[in-house]
Amino acid sequence: MVRSALFVSLLATITGAIARGSGHTSKIVPGAYIFEFENDHDTAEFYKQLNGEGSTRMKFDYKLFKGVSVQLKDLSNHEDKAQKMAQLPAVKNMWPVTLIQAPNPKVEWVAGTNSLPALQSRDVSPTDPSNFPPHKMVQIDKLQAKGYTGKGVKVAVIDTGIDYTHPALGGCFGAGCLVSFGTDLVGDDYSGFNTPVPDNDPKDCAGHGSHVAGIIAAQKNPYGFTGGAPDVTLGAYRVFGCEGQAGNDVLIAAYNKAFEDGAQIITASIGGPSGWAEEPWAVAVARIVSAGVPCTVSAGNDGDHGLFYASTAANGKKVLAVASVDNENIPTVFSLSSYKIDSGADTKFGYVPASKGADGWKGVTKPVYALTLDTTIADDACSPLPDNTPDLSDHIVLVRRGSCTFVQKAQNVAAKGGKYLLYYNTIAGALSVDVSTVPQITAAGMVEDSTGATWIAAIKDGKTVTLSMVDLNEATKQIQFSNNKATGGALSTYTSWGPTWEMDVKPQISSPGGNILSTYPVALGGYATLSGTSMACPLTAAAVALVAQARSNFDPTLLENLLATTANPQLFNDGAKFYDFLAPVAQQGGGLIQAYDAAFATTLLSPSSLSFNDTDHFVSKRQITLKNTSKNRVTYKIGHVPTDTFYTLANSSGYAAPFPNDAVASHASVRLSQQQVTVPAGRSITIDVFPTPPRGVDAKRLGLWSGYITVNGTDGSHLSVPYQGLTGSLRKQQVLFPEDSWISNSTDTKLNPVANGTVFTIPGPGNAGPTDILPALAVNLALGTRIVRADLVLLSAPPHGTKIKTKKFFDTTSIGQPSGSPLLWQSRGPTSISWSGELTDNKFAPPGTYKVVFHALRIFGNEKKKEDWYVSESPAFTIKYA
Structure with a gap:
């Protein structure tokens, strides 16, 4: 072989x-x-x-x-x-x-341990799930209205398991239950490092998988929503213990087990930065897609890293990578308490309790003390409170949200004796706060802006506002949906950007993932609102189920093409405002999915996207195929909508810029072989697409240009194919700079460099443990690489009588590679090898002074060619064995 x-x-x-x-x-x-x-x-x-x-x-x-x-x-x-x-x-x-x-969505709100409290509603009817905002955003409500609910479709959820005891998740596990198949591949105590102990019970003890499952298939519940495809049958494949990580061997097994159990769709809201389709988990998932099962995987929550930060296994070939958009209507679940002004009648109000700690509201009845009567103040309690501030211990202190952190405000309140703290929002709705690092605060929470303004108006009039608080677990709940004017429908700032290092379009589509209300394990509160691509992915899986049901076709390529080409591209939003140009393809793919349009499209466009690669590998022509499956002749106008070019690298730098990346209003132009075509029923036509990269783009900064080929038919169809290209050379771009390697302590998670010449006294050969301080051989990659090789060069004379065989890798003569080298399929950023003195040939290096020479293979590089490797040498360090 x-x-x-x-x-x-x-x-x-x-x-x-x-x-x-x-x-x-x-x-x-x-x-x-x-x-x-x-x-x-x-x-x-x-x-x-x-x-x-x-x-x-x-x-x-x-x-x-x-x-x-x-x-x-x-x-x-x-x-x-x-x-x-x-x-x-x-x-x-x-x-x-x-x-x-394990996945890391943002926890916005969690219900109390009394998971099914009495529930009042406002602005939404709990008996009409069709009003659920995320479903309306992607047309799932329209499909459900036509009777498509996923009945008969098997969807496998690879995650932390599912709390099938939850009433809204069926209440049971096995034949005839909502969660009807699956298994636990690991056991409660699995951490990733230890050997899995499988069993047949995939019950969730972490929370994430139950939230994902509810997004897909929750049954009717007091919070007034159902899953996107409530009549599917779910499979629960548990790959995480109650805490810890999951091995790629477990993930590969879970996917293959789900495939062989007959899952028709497999979804996983799991991943980590890579950008290489050759990574083994991505390869395994891509095989299953090729075998005919659509696989949706979350794109990742690393949007702050900017361009070229694709996640595995979402970066796999034909694996459907899903980006997140923010909910247009943010749900807030308030716990109801009451207040009165002077001796007036009790009036109900809602608050959102703190997310952890500071939950001691039970039986608290105290007057409100507002630090200021200015309801427009931007920095309330951001500075130490004035010396004449009274003792706040017998008041509920009211503070306006804004400017500094919640913790800073809490610290300043606590310094004046404050124990009970309510923030009032600057916009409609409220959110959960975390002030657990301020132990003096006994209870905290947030009320909406109008509630805070009402109280302050009364205090201005010289009246006393007294609050009678009800504990989270005893309070009646009230759900409210607030219009999200700032970012509703925009790509979430946390959603990870593509493309892959080989210029594949990732993500392919987008779906609501910001502020999504769903189920949660009963023991952890029963219901929760979370934000992340973890939430966008299962809603897409539900949409895939409905579209496949409507079309009686589960072909992954067809479904990808349908969802991507019927999607709505969204305007760019940097988290503060919308701009007058579309978000780039590397952030949103085809755009926000429109499931009803995909289900009933009679014009089929393929492929789902076009990549024209970078300058070195520029593809001067791609093709799209347009097929008319209707019973009538249709005339189509074919056009082009570009968006701004976004720079990968910071100005005058070889390193990637964080979000929001610099944009330049320079657009690609596209010539089409035909701009108007008439296609008879049942026929198809192929159209050539000839791009011209934008002018005035700095190739040294790797300018990613993108846009959409538009197709508008006389039958009312409106479709688009996203495209992208790169001005600049990935192959010529330096992935490792000479100064970007150093030595750190293995226990320092921030990888701070130690002083040059630091001496490490490490355990004797074979005795190092996880808590021992070892030299961490650190390297910072400017861009991704398939291979990083580390070689150890002995700078001091070997101990007397020690025989050392040296090895050579191009110009580096070393005693060998440390155990842990090479690093494979790396994304950009810092990484390290904790070195116990062991070499890859299972021998141990002699005590002495060393440096590490790192070699990183350039993108599109040939590992046999010296010129395709970038080199960095670390400072010197010394090891001694205890």
Whole structure:
């Protein structure tokens, strides 16, 4: 068997590697490997070679993936053992087991532990789920009105499990239940590093999976909504323990298990920055899509990192990556209490309690003290309160939201004795605050702007406002939807941007993910409002179910094309305001999905997007195919709507700029082979698309240009195909600069550099533990790379009598690579290898002074060519063994 150089590079472990990025941490499990077999025969030699020296983590006896993941026992010799096993004829591929962080959506609100309180409604009828705003945004309400509810469709949810005991999630698990199939692949105590202990009960103990499940299929409930496809049957595939991470071996197994259990759609709101379609989990998901099952995966919550920060497995070929848009109507669930002015009648009002801690409202009846009577103040309580401020301990202190953090305001209130704190909002609605770091605050929460203004008006008149608070778990709830004028319908600022490092269009589509009300485990409160691409993804899965039901067709390519080309592109919004140009394709794909239009489209456009690549690999012509499946002849006008060009790199810098990226009002032009065509019923036509990149764009900053080919028919159809290209060369762009490597402490999560020449006294060979302070060999990548190689150069004379064999990698002569090298499929940003002194040949380096020489392969580079590697040398450091 001939193996590529990249495959050979995979044979080294990546122990201790950390890819950092906005909450996503990808680590390697020491001594754990995935082995994919050519077939399920001829594996006896593999197990003979294993010879009891390792335990099985996961077995892959699947149609699309056959193999095993193992945990080798001898961590001082695991690389050598893995290399020998990888060379066996039965082994097709070998990868280290990497860990994906549990999803990290923003928790906006969680109900009390009394999960089904009495509920009043305002601005929404709890008996009419068709008024649910996210459904109206994507036309799910229109499909449900026509009777499409996903009946008979099997949707697998790969996540933290599902609390199937929840009344709105069916109340049971198994045949005849809403959650009718699935399994727990890991067990409660699984952390990612330990061996999974599967069982047959996929009940959720973390919360995320239950929220996702409710977005898809929640049944009628007191909060007045249902899932997007409430009559589907759900499969729960639990891949996380109650805490911790998930191995890519578990994720690969879960996808294949769901596929073989007959899931017709598989969804996962999981991921981490990569941008490489060759990453093994992405490869496994792409195979399932190719086998005919649509797979939706969240695009990621790293929007603050800007362009080229695609997430795996969403970056897989034909895997449907879903971006998030903000809800047009933000739900707020208020806990009702009462107030009175002087000795007047009690009046109901609603508050949103603090998200954690500071929840001691039970039985509190106290007068309101407003720090200022100015309801327009921007910085209320942002500075220490005046010396003449009275003791606030026997009041409920009212503070306006704005300017500084909630914690700063709480600290200043606490400094004057304040224990009870209510913020009033600057806009309609309210949100949950976290002041748990201010222990003096006993109870906190927020009321809406109009409530705060009413109280202050009374206080201005010299009256006393007294609040009688009701505890969160005892209060009647009231739901309100507030019009989101600032960002409603806009791409969420947190949604991750593409494209991939090979210029594939990612994400392909967008869906509501900001401020989404759904179910939550009963033990954790029953209902919650969360924000993230984690929420956009399952709503898209529900839309896929409805569209597939309406068309009686589950073909992934057809569904992707339909959803992307009938979507509505949205205007760009930087989180503060809308602009007069469309958001770039790298942020929103085709735009906000329109499920009804996709379900009944008679004009089919393909493909779902066009990529013209970068300047070096510029594609001068692409084609779109237009097919008229109606019974009538249709005439189409074909046009072009460009959007602004966005720069990847900061000005005069080789490093990526954070969101919002600089935009330049320079647009690509597009020539079409035909601008108007008449297509008979049942016929199709192909149209050539010739782009001209925009002028006046600084190629050194990697300007991403994009837009939409528009198709408008006399039958009323309105469709578009997103396109993108890049002015500049990814291949020529430096992915690693000489100064971007250093040494840190392995226990320092911020990777701060230590002083040049720092001496590390580390445990003897083979004895290092996770809490020991080791040298962290750190490198900061300006852009992504498939391979980062680290070589250790001994700067001091070796101990007397020590024989050292040196190795050479181009111009670097070293004693070898540290265990943990090379790093593979890396996104940009800092990463590190915690080094215990072990080398990849399972030997240990002698004590002495070293430097590390990092080599990073350029994008589109050839690893056999010296000129395709960028080099950085770290400062010197010394190791001694205890």
